[in-house]
Amino acid sequence: xxxxxxxxxxxxxxxxxxxxxxxxxxxxxxxxxxxxxxxxxxxxxxxxxxxxxxxxxxxxxxxxxxxxxxxxxxxxxxxxxxxxxxxxxxxxxxxxxxxxxxxxxxxxxxxxxxxxxxxxxxxxxxxxxxxxxxxxxxxxxxxxxxxxxxxxxxxxxxxxxxxxxxxxxxxxxxxxxxxxxxxxxxxxxxxxxxxxxxxxxxxxxxxxxxxxxxxxxxxxxxxxxxxxxxxxxxxxxxxxxxxxxxxxxxxxxxxxxxxxxxxxxxxxxxxxxxxxxxxxxxxxxxxxxxxxxxxxxxxxxxxxxxxxxxxxxxxxxxxx
Ligand code: F6P
Numbered sequence: 001x002x003x004x005x006x007x008x009x010x011x012x013x014x015x016x017x018x019x020x021x022x023x024x025x026x027x028x029x030x031x032x033x034x035x036x037x038x039x040x041x042x043x044x045x046x047x048x049x050x051x052x053x054x055x056x057x058x059x060x061x062x063x064x065x066x067x068x069x070x071x072x073x074x075x076x077x078x079x080x081x082x083x084x085x086x087x088x089x090x091x092x093x094x095x096x097x098x099x100x101x102x103x104x105x106x107x108x109x110x111x112x113x114x115x116x117x118x119x120x121x122x123x124x125x126x127x128x129x130x131x132x133x134x135x136x137x138x139x140x141x142x143x144x145x146x147x148x149x150x151x152x153x154x155x156x157x158x159x160x161x162x163x164x165x166x167x168x169x170x171x172x173x174x175x176x177x178x179x180x181x182x183x184x185x186x187x188x189x190x191x192x193x194x195x196x197x198x199x200x201x202x203x204x205x206x207x208x209x210x211x212x213x214x215x216x217x218x219x220x221x222x223x224x225x226x227x228x229x230x231x232x233x234x235x236x237x238x239x240x241x242x243x244x245x246x247x248x249x250x251x252x253x254x255x256x257x258x259x260x261x262x263x264x265x266x267x268x269x270x271x272x273x274x275x276x277x278x279x280x281x282x283x284x285x286x287x288x289x290x291x292x293x294x295x296x297x298x299x300x301x302x303x304x305x306x307x308x309x310x311x312x313x314x315x316x317x318x319x320x
Contacts, residue, residue, distance in 0.1 A: 013139025015261035
């Protein structure tokens with residue numbers, strides 16, 4: 001029986017556990033012997049790898065994070081450590097890999113393929129939603145729901161206390177989480193790296209609104225802009241409204257995966273196993289324009305992420 005090992009790598013994301021479960025269960029029905037690698041690339045180097053049991057993957061669908069744990073492992077940049085990883089796989093009869101993570105993890109396995117020709121399939125999972133070529137990455141919907149709940153709660157106190165709140169969302173260099181959250185929560189302001197913002201015109205807009213009776217402001221600011229502190233000070237100093245900053249932080253990475261993340265995990269996992277069965281060697285699973293597919297890792301590595309332009313268009317009025 002051919003060994004197929006499954007790992008989660010990079011920033012954890014809700015939906016990783018359903019994907020692990022589905023990869024194990026489905027690959028077994030296709031004649032593979034599934035293995036689990038713990039702690040991502042660290043476990044690959046340090047041989048923290050074991051054959052998957054039914055118990056390993058039962059009762060994990062609803063759990064946030066990743067039961068396999070994850071890491072960002074700089075040792076994988078060194079050839080001698082990749083050699084160790086290859087020796088570990090060879091000793092266990094593992095000839096194929098599935099990696100659930102982001103573009104950094106895919107790039108690492110691409111290098112591993114170049115070194116040792118171990119085929120892999122990548123399942124996009126990152127709350128940042130910034131992997132080129134796919135409209136969706138596991139974890140995004142759960143993160144958006146966590147943010148929505150937080151912003152709804154903050155709006156209650158903002159309105160009761162006549163205060164502005166600046167809410168900083170994660171996303172690294174991508175403003176997707178901030179933009180969708182701003183639309184979903186009816187925020188008055190949204191600052192993201194994808195859209196040029198104009199404080200002068202926002203000042204005019206808010207001064208008029210305040211004169212017309214506005215008593216609070218919700219501003220969603222993507223961490224990639226680095227503008228959360230400035231915006232909080234600007235609201236106090238330029239608009240004369242008391243303002244507080246809430247940095248949502250890692251709460252956005254946690255939580256039980258939503259239905260969407262669970263179902264997407266199934267689609268991506270079945271496609272990943274099928275891609276390896278079909279003899280593909282380094283494909284990344286995609287969901288693009290409503291269709292599931294795959295794309296070569298080279299496309300991911302050589303492209304820049306493009307944020308959904310229809311969302312960008314809807315948010316432009318929140319930055320001026
Ligand atoms: O990539 C996921 C992410 O949560 C980003 O949104 C954020 O910038 C980063 O990881 C935080 O990294 P760490 O967990 O290492 O602080």
